[in-house]
Amino acid sequence: MVVLLINELDTRMADLKKTEFEGKTEEYFRIWIVNLFLSIITLGIYSPWAKVVNTKYLYQNLSIEGHRFDYIAEPIQILKGRIIAVFLLILVAVLSAYFPAVYMVSLIILFLLFPWILNRSLSFQLRMTTYRNVSFDFKGDYGNSFWYFLFLPFLSIFTLYLALPAVLRRASEYQINKTKFGNRYFKSSLLSSEYYVAFFTLMGYLLGVGIVIGILTMVTSANFPVLSVLFLVVGYILIIALSASVWGTIIRNHTFNNSSIPKVASFQSTMEIKPYTGIVFTNVLALVFSLGLAYPWVAIRNMKYLSSTLEVQTEEDIDAVINTIKEENSAVLDEVAGAFDIEI
Amino acid sequence: MKVQGTYYFSNSSKTCSAEIEIIGKHIKVLTSDGDLVLETERSFVKISLSIPGLPDSLKFSDGSSFVPSEKSVRWPSDSLLSRIAERLMNNLTALIIILVSTPLLIWFLMFTVIPNIAESTAELIPQAPKSLLSKGLMEHLEENFFLSSEIDSKKIETIETLFYETLDDLGLDRKKYLLLFYKSDYLGANALALPDGTIILTDGMIEKLISYPDSLLSVLLHEVGHIENNHSIRLIIQSLGVGIIFTYLVGDIQGLAEIVSGSGIGLLQSSFSREMEIEADRFSVVSLDKINIPKERFIFAMETIDSDGDEPGSNSLLVKYLSTHPHTEERIQLVKDL
Numbered sequence: 010m011v012v013l014l015i016n017e018l019d020t021r022m023a024d025l026k027k028t029e030f031e032g033k034t035e036e037y038f039r040i041w042i043v044n045l046f047l048s049i050i051t052l053g054i055y056s057p058w059a060k061v062v063n064t065k066y067l068y069q070n071l072s073i074e075g076h077r078f079d080y081i082a083e084p085i086q087i088l089k090g091r092i093i094a095v096f097l098l099i100l101v102a103v104l105s106a107y108f109p110a111v112y113m114v115s116l117i118i119l120f121l122l123f124p125w126i127l128n129r130s131l132s133f134q135l136r137m138t139t140y141r142n143v144s145f146d147f148k149g150d151y152g153n154s155f156w157y158f159l160f161l162p163f164l165s166i167f168t169l170y171l172a173l174p175a176v177l178r179r180a181s182e183y184q185i186n187k188t189k190f191g192n193r194y195f196k197s198s199l200l201s202s203e204y205y206v207a208f209f210t211l212m213g214y215l216l217g218v219g220i221v222i223g224i225l226t227m228v229t230s231a232n233f234p235v236l237s238v239l240f241l242v243v244g245y246i247l248i249i250a251l252s253a254s255v256w257g258t259i260i261r262n263h264t265f266n267n268s269s270i271p272k273v274a275s276f277q278s279t280m281e282i283k284p285y286t287g288i289v290f291t292n293v294l295a296l297v298f299s300l301g302l303a304y305p306w307v308a309i310r311n312m313k314y315l316s317s318t319l320e321v322q323t324e325e326d327i328d329a330v331i332n333t334i335k336e337e338n339s340a341v342l343d344e345v346a347g348a349f350d351i352e353i
Numbered sequence: 354m355k356v357q358g359t360y361y362f363s364n365s366s367k368t369c370s371a372e373i374e375i376i377g378k379h380i381k382v383l384t385s386d387g388d389l390v391l392e393t394e395r396s397f398v399k400i401s402l403s404i405p406g407l408p409d410s411l412k413f414s415d416g417s418s419f420v421p422s423e424k425s426v427r428w429p430s431d432s433l434l435s436r437i438a439e440r441l442m443n444n445l446t447a448l449i450i451i452l453v454s455t456p457l458l459i460w461f462l463m464f465t466v467i468p469n470i471a472e473s474t475a476e477l478i479p480q481a482p483k484s485l486l487s488k489g490l491m492e493h494l495e496e497n498f499f500l501s502s503e504i505d506s507k508k509i510e511t512i513e514t515l516f517y518e519t520l521d522d523l524g525l526d527r528k529k530y531l532l533l534f535y536k537s538d539y540l541g542a543n544a545l546a547l548p549d550g551t552i553i554l555t556d557g558m559i560e561k562l563i564s565y566p567d568s569l570l571s572v573l574l575h576e577v578g579h580i581e582n583n584h585s586i587r588l589i590i591q592s593l594g595v596g597i598i599f600t601y602l603v604g605d606i607q608g609l610a611e612i613v614s615g616s617g618i619g620l621l622q623s624s625f626s627r628e629m630e631i632e633a634d635r636f637s638v639v640s641l642d643k644i645n646i647p648k649e650r651f652i653f654a655m656e657t658i659d660s661d662g663d664e665p666g667s668n669s670l671l672v673k674y675l676s677t678h679p680h681t682e683e684r685i686q687l688v689k690d691l
Contacts, residue, residue, distance in 0.1 A: 036406045039442045046451040047438065049458045053598065062402055062438070069407050076359065076368065077420060079410075095597055102593060107482050109489065141368055142361030142418050191366060300456075330366035332416075 025277055026323070030316035032070035038305040040066055057087035067312060068138065073321050081144075082137040124154035135188065136334050141327075143191040144334035149184070157183045174204035181260075185268050191330035197268035207259035210282075214251050218244060246297075250290035257289075258282045265319065272326040280318045288314055356421050358408070360390060363416035373411070373419055375428075382419060391417065400428050403439045463595065468628070471590040475583035480549065483586065487549035494545075494553075495535075502534035504559050509534055512559070515566055516573055522644050525577070532573075534559070542658050546576040548585040561657055571637050571651035572658075578636025584629045634684055638691050652688055655681050 044059035064080040071078045105112035128149040135145035157180040165172040178201045185197035222244030229237040258280040265278035288310060295303035360371035360382055371390060374381040378395040391413060399412040408421040409428050441447045502509070513532055520527045529550045537543070542557035552573060562569040579585070638648045659681040 031406075033406065039448060040405060042448065042451055042455065043438060043441045046455050046458070047441075049455065049462060058402075058434070058438075062404055065402065066404050066407065069404070098597070099593075103482075107485065109485060141366040142363070142416075143366045328365075328367050332364045332366075 024322045025320040026074055028316040028319045028321060029072050030070055030312050031072070032067060032309050032312060034306045034309045037063075037066055037309050041305045053091075054088065057084040057091065060084070060087060067308065071312065071316060073140070074323060076141050079139045080137055081139055082133075124149075124151050124159060127158055128154050131184070140190070141330075143330050143332040146189040146334060147184070147187055148189060149187045153183060153187075174208045175201040178204045181264060185264065189333070190270050190273065192333050193270050193273050193326075193330055195268055195270055197264065199264060199267055203259065203263045207256050207263075210259060211252065211255040214255055215248060218247055218251065222247075246293050247290060250286055250293055254286040254289045255282055258285050272324050273330060274321055274323050274327065277320045277322070278318055279320075280315075285314065356426055357423070358419055358421035358426075360384075361418045361420070363413075371419065373421075391415075402435045403427060405439060405442050462598070467591055467594045467598070468587070471587040471594060472583075474590055475586040478583070478586050483548040483550075486585075487547040487551055490547055491551065498537050498539045499535040500537065502536050502556055504534060504556055508559070508563060511566075512554070512569065515570060519570060519574070519640075519644060520577075523640055525581075530577070530580070544572050544576050546579040546585075548580070548583070550580050552576045552580070558658070562654060565650065565653065565657075567641075567646045567650040568654035568657070571641055571646070571648075572654050574637040574640045575633045575651075577640070578633035579629065581636060582629070582632055584626075584633070587629070588626065630684060631687055634688055635691065638688055648688055648691065652685050655685050655688075 041063060044055075044062055048056040048059045061080065061082055061084045064082075068078040068080040101111065101115045105115070128147065128151065131147040131149065135147050138145045157176075161176040161179065162173070165176045178199050182197055182199045185195050188195045222240055225240045226237045226244075229240065259282075262278045262280050265276040269275035292303075292307040292311065296307060354375040356373045356375075358371060358373065359368055361368050369390075370385045372383050372385065374383065375395075380391075380393050380395060380398060381389065382391040383389055393413060397414045401410045401412070403409055406424060408424050408426040410421070411419045411428070413419075441451065516532050517527045517530075520530060531551045533551060533553045534556070535553060536556040540555050540557070542561050543555045544558055545553040547553070554573070558572065559569070562572065634651075637651055641648060641651060
């Protein structure tokens with residue numbers, strides 16, 4: 010029995026394949042800066058092309074078993090969506106100047122529309138993402154998205170956020186279980202306990218850093234004021250980095266390791282807190298000190314680390330997934346929702 | 354022309370390694386065993402945007418596609434846009450020019466293009482929304498910062514007469530303006546201009562300058578300058594413009610946006626309003642000159658207001674927007690140089 014299990018584990022491990030990322034910083038920097046330049050001199054008209062080309066570069070350089078991902082959004086559709094969104098924004102601004110009530114009403118409408126916009130936006134991002142010429146999709150409905158993304162998080166305020174990890178667990182489970190690759194749904198069952206582990210681990214790290222920085226600052230403040238300010242700044246950036254890396258590592262590992270596309274693929278994520286904290290910390294530093302110019306470097310090394318820690322095992326049906334997204338021109342409403350660019 | 358790669362069937366995740374053969378306008382896709390998969394004409398095929406380091410993929414009209422294995426594969430394409438962009442990305446001289454000019458362009462956009470657009474659109478805004486906006490602001494101010502004025506009515510009458518007669522002398526429409534008086538501990542010695550032409554003088558300001566009517570007048574004319582130049586409306590349009598630009602133009606290209614959305618916009622705002630203070634100062638000096646009052650009276654007013662560090666409350670953003678700003682020394686120097 011034990012031997013059998015080990016054998017099975019062995020074959021399972023053997024089938025795991027690293028996701029590969031081949032993007033290069035120098036190459037991406039050239040693409041990114043030219044796109045930024047063209048967006049500015051065209052006063053933003055080029056920006057949808059910039060978005061598509063930048064995203065395509067990152068997606069197409071990501072591959073599993075030699076097949077590249079792709080981002081298939083049409084720049085011209087994004088442009089239309091953005092023009093409509095900007096037009097709506099200006100319309101509301103002008104109307105609210107004349108009728109203050111319009112502002113309140115549009116806030117309420119926006120609040121009520123929020124789950125719908127979220128659904129459309131998630132669905133748009135995923136439908137534009139393809140692997141082996143098959144699109145992903147998100148099939149959330151208004152009621153559930155309202156419940157998981159708005160109402161439960163709102164309720165958790167009254168528990169002094171103590172229920173928040175459990176709420177977030179339910180929200181991501183809902184989100185993953187409504188995600189499709191072609192005609193196949195993802196399947197995920199997550200544990201609230203793991204979310205609490207992430208929550209308390211993060212709290213522990215933050216408390217530790219807080220105390221150390223506090224002591225260092227106090228000790229140095231009298232005689233070396235410059236040094237104490239430096240400690241404060243480093244501590245502040247470290248806290249930002251830890252918040253992203255500790256939570257990100259534990260939750261990403263847990264969600265990937267407990268999600269699959271039955272008969273198509275399963276995943277194994279092996280991120281570690283220490284190296285990832287280092288990456289996020291230096292990323293923030295680089296962005297601040299380069300006034301944003303380091304962005305391509307940051308994006309590439311992030312992708313490199315994330316792909317190097319993610320392995321995928323494909324199964325027998327990987328060849329038999331049916332693409333359900335027809336290449337129709339998506340409706341204007343979809344474009345507008347896409348223009349809000351909400352990402353979870 | 355023959356190219357090796359992977360063929361992706363339409364409507365499913367099925368793939369096979371394949372070879373493409375192009376003869377003139379004719380395109381054939383063959384499996385590695387030599388079986389014909391697809392035969393079509395060049396005009397039915399969509400070529401993807403060319404991106405350095407990645408092969409051009411082909412999309413066929415039935416939804417299937419072909420991705421070359423060689424990264425350097427480029428098909429003869431008619432998409433000029435895609436070609437120009439890629440050429441820039443691969444040209445060192447162009448890249449250096451772009452790297453240097455992009456920050457300058459962002460600067461130019463923020464500090465010249467948007468303010469100019471804001472200035473010309475602000476002039477198109479009619480009185481009705483300005484009145485509404487001012488009404489809202491006034492309610493907020495009355496609730497939070499204002500008490501009834503304790504200055505005696507004779508003095509107030511004198512100031513009113515002086516103010517409105519000066520407007521007449523300058524050829525400005527006195528009906529457009531309304532002078533109001535309030536006591537405010539929070540604002541200290543201050544004057545505010547609302548977009549609809551309402552000007553508010555605090556008791557603190559009157560107490561400081563009551564013996565120097567010309568100087569008090571110069572402060573009022575500074576506020577008139579804000580109104581004549583539509584400053585508050587321009588600020589609103591500018592922040593809207595900056596918001597849109599950073600959401601869409603730089604928003605995709607994150608990094609920059611993350612930095613600017615934090616402290617950056619605040620910085621831009623204070624710089625915008627700095628320009629506006631200087632513009633209002635100039636308006637005051639030019640107007641004073643028309644009615645033969647030397648600009649020294651205005652300088653005296655600024656020095657007096659600033660003298661005991663009685664800065665306007667810096668906590669409320671709203672108050673910051675509307676009040677006289679505290680970089681007095683620089684402003685005094687600029688007025689002297691006029």
